Structure formats: structure tokens, C-alpha cells
Amino acid sequence: xxxxxxxxxxxxxxxxxxxxxxxxxxxxxxxxxxxxxxxxxxxxxxxxxxxxxxxxxxxxxxxxxxxxxxxxxxxxxxxxxxxxxxxxxxxxxxxxxxxxxxxxxxxxxxxxxxxxxxxxxxxxxxxxxxxxxxxxxxxxxxxxxxxxxxxxxxxxxxxxxxxxxxxxxxxxxxxxxxxxxxxxxxx
Numbered sequence: 001x002x003x004x005x006x007x008x009x010x011x012x013x014x015x016x017x018x019x020x021x022x023x024x025x026x027x028x029x030x031x032x033x034x035x036x037x038x039x040x041x042x043x044x045x046x047x048x049x050x051x052x053x054x055x056x057x058x059x060x061x062x063x064x065x066x067x068x069x070x071x072x073x074x075x076x077x078x079x080x081x082x083x084x085x086x087x088x089x090x091x092x093x094x095x096x097x098x099x100x101x102x103x104x105x106x107x108x109x110x111x112x113x114x115x116x117x118x119x120x121x122x123x124x125x126x127x128x129x130x131x132x133x134x135x136x137x138x139x140x141x142x143x144x145x146x147x148x149x150x151x152x153x154x155x156x157x158x159x160x161x162x163x164x165x166x167x168x169x170x171x172x173x174x175x176x177x178x179x180x181x182x183x184x185x186x187x
Contacts, residue, residue: 012052016144016184018062020044023182025064029154030173039071039080041094048184050131050144055109056101062180064094085159091118099123111148117157126150126180134186142186149179 025044031037046062066088069080081088098113109128114121130146137143153174154160 013057014050014052015187016048016050017187018044018046018048019143019183019185024180025062026179026181027176029176033173037071037076039069039077041065041068042070043068044182046096046182047187048131048144048146048182055103058098058101060096060098060101060111060113062096062182066092066094085118087118096124115150115152117152118159120157122152122156124150124152131184137185143183144186145181145183147179147181149177151175151177 020043023044024040026038026040028036028038041064043065044062046060049059051057066086067081069077069086071077071080080086083090086094093116095116096113098111100112102110102112104110104127107129109130111126111128112123113126115124126148127150128146128148131144132146134142134144154172154176155174
């Protein structure tokens, strides 16, 4: 009797953790329909499970502390943390968990997943540049990075607070652009 040889598949699956000191979760939204207000979240954690052979088998998760929102205006930050917007006491985190990763072209991916804001989860697709090739950090460990962006509608997440302007229009735009620049450390 002869046994058939089973081909061995090579996998290069590695785990990477977000480096919060070298990562940013930022957003921008129209203010009074004339300019953009930008802000960021100072506390972000998460992990990337990277399949270097088949990127579509990779996964990413991120968790953001809602109370870490910063827009360079203490009064606005307090309002954004209130029940009118993020309601951070009841919903302390925002989260993203990928459900599908697709190759778009060399160096660009589409990462679809579940984004949860204020307890409401919706499917979103991030346009992602990267991941970069692994790079050894001069002070130890290996790193990769990605840059990602998407647009969401606030109303889709139950964020409906607004104020009408005397001249017409609204104080806060419905559409928000989210950008993530994440550097990951090999676990």
C-alpha cells in the first residue's frame, strides 16, 4: 500500500497589537455647513491577525475609549461626551471588528466590518493602505502600519442631535469622515 502525500500549505499568520503611542483615530465633520471640525480619540487599542500569504484571511479589531475624545475645545468635548452624542457613561467604547478583507490593488485593501457607536452596530467599509512590510524598530520589536478611512452618517448610529441655523442649514453635518493611522507591534 502506498500513501498519498498531502501537500503542505504554508501559512504565515502573525498577531500584532496596536501601538497607541504611534496610532491615531481621527474624525472630521462639517460645522455650520461652512468648515470642518476635526477631533481625535486619544485612547485606542486593538489587534491585527495578519495572514501574509492570503491577506483576505486576516482580521482586525479596534477599541476606542469614547471619553478620550479631543477637539481642542473643552466645552465642545463635554457636549460630545454627553447624552446628546456619545453618552460615554452608558457607552464607554466605540469598536470595530472586521468581517471581510478584500484585495483592491497592490497596497490597497477594502476592510468591511461592524462599527459600533453608542450601542448601535452598522456595516462599514474602510479603504486601507497597507499593511506596510514588517520593519524592525531600532529599540526592539517588529512593526507594520496601515492607514484607513471611511465615511459614516451620524443618523445611522442614532446620533440625531442638531440645531437649525438662522440662515438655513444645520450646526453639525450628518456625514463624518473617520481616519485611522495605526502602527502595530508584533506580539
